[in-house]
Amino acid sequence: MQIDLRSDTFTKPGTAMLDAMIKAEVGDDVFGEDPTVNQLEAFAAEIFGMDAALFCPSGTMTNQIAIKCHTLPGQEVICEKESHVYLYEAAGIAFNSACQVKTIEGERGMITAGQVLEAINPDDIHRPVSSLVSLENTTNRGGGACYDFAEIQHIKEVCLKHNMKLHLDGARLFNALLAKQESPGQYGGIFDSISICLSKGLGAPVGSVLLGNAAFIKQARRVRKLMGGGMRQAGYLAAAGIYALENNISRLAIDHKNAHRIAELLIEFDFIGRVLPVETNIIIFEVKGKYTAKELVARLKQKDILCIPISATMVRMVTHLDISGEMVNKVLEALKSL
Numbered sequence: 001m002q003i004d005l006r007s008d009t010f011t012k013p014g015t016a017m018l019d020a021m022i023k024a025e026v027g028d029d030v031f032g033e034d035p036t037v038n039q040l041e042a043f044a045a046e047i048f049g050m051d052a053a054l055f056c057p058s059g060t061m062t063n064q065i066a067i068k069c070h071t072l073p074g075q076e077v078i079c080e081k082e083s084h085v086y087l088y089e090a091a092g093i094a095f096n097s098a099c100q101v102k103t104i105e106g107e108r109g110m111i112t113a114g115q116v117l118e119a120i121n122p123d124d125i126h127r128p129v130s131s132l133v134s135l136e137n138t139t140n141r142g143g144g145a146c147y148d149f150a151e152i153q154h155i156k157e158v159c160l161k162h163n164m165k166l167h168l169d170g171a172r173l174f175n176a177l178l179a180k181q182e183s184p185g186q187y188g189g190i191f192d193s194i195s196i197c198l199s200k201g202l203g204a205p206v207g208s209v210l211l212g213n214a215a216f217i218k219q220a221r222r223v224r225k226l227m228g229g230g231m232r233q234a235g236y237l238a239a240a241g242i243y244a245l246e247n248n249i250s251r252l253a254i255d256h257k258n259a260h261r262i263a264e265l266l267i268e269f270d271f272i273g274r275v276l277p278v279e280t281n282i283i284i285f286e287v288k289g290k291y292t293a294k295e296l297v298a299r300l301k302q303k304d305i306l307c308i309p310i311s312a313t314m315v316r317m318v319t320h321l322d323i324s325g326e327m328v329n330k331v332l333e334a335l336k337s338l
Helices: 015-022 035-048 059-070 091-098 115-119 149-161 174-181 184-188 214-226 235-247 250-264 294-304 325-337
Strands: 052-056 076-080 100-106 132-136 165-169 192-198 208-212 272-275 282-288 314-318
Touching: 015 235, 035 052, 035 208, 035 235, 035 250, 052 059, 052 214, 052 235, 059 091, 059 132, 059 165, 059 192, 059 208, 059 214, 091 100, 100 115, 115 149, 132 149, 149 165, 165 174, 174 184, 174 192, 174 250, 184 208, 250 272, 250 282, 250 314, 250 325, 282 294, 294 314
Parallel strands: 076 100, 076 132, 132 165, 165 192
Antiparallel strands: 052 208, 192 208, 272 282, 282 314
16 A cells, blocks of 8 residues: 655545536536536635636646736746745746746745835836735645734735735645634635645645636636636536535645644654644654655655655655545554664
């Protein structure tokens, strides 16, 4: 039995989700005539209390569409230095939006209103216009850390004062909402745009949803087409997203519990150094002494446990709906045997 902790993107649809996909009513979504896609978009917008939504193939696409819609060429985007939009989207901000990026060194992937304020450029023709702040919640490289909502409110105040838009990469936002006992509506009332991923912990095979006001989503739909993201009978995929939103949010608590179980054992080993605080479903820890990160990952692979070295000394594990309590027990046994 292989235990795949590389990412929550490795989740696979269960029988009930597949059944919903097979039974989906479909049409041509580029023409706006796929009823299941329309249902998903309306449902997601309702959850967050926002005007409209757009179904896209990936979270990278929803993020990049949002950034392009919020900026003009030659402007500047502010984000944390280890943000997904900056590190892992193939220089998309430069390629798609022709914008410069100013990165901030935050704490576990999170930045403060004070840091944002300091990063905003003065009104000077030699400097790019600071037009957008992009946040990430939960933070991937920060080990699944969750923003304090009050800090987000302070950042929004800075954005409003300086005529800037605020985007959220919410690939794992539902993990944060569950961990912090917050509501989607709180976020819908703050952000100009939100990207949520359906294919990570929620278990859908494909897709992310971009949320915003009606005018923004109308523009985003055009940019999606420009980027090659228009899909035809996409209702089969949207049906999986609807099922995920209806059935797989509350169960994320199980993934959080499993991550805590693994983290609690890791601190006992002399070959493990710092373990980042675990708030959700991501465990990032330092490897020292008799193993390098790559060596530890290789040893675990021999025991059919897959994880990822994210640097020479750090390893990441991610729990998800395909990781059972029994699998966690096997991971704990394997670690003890090293």
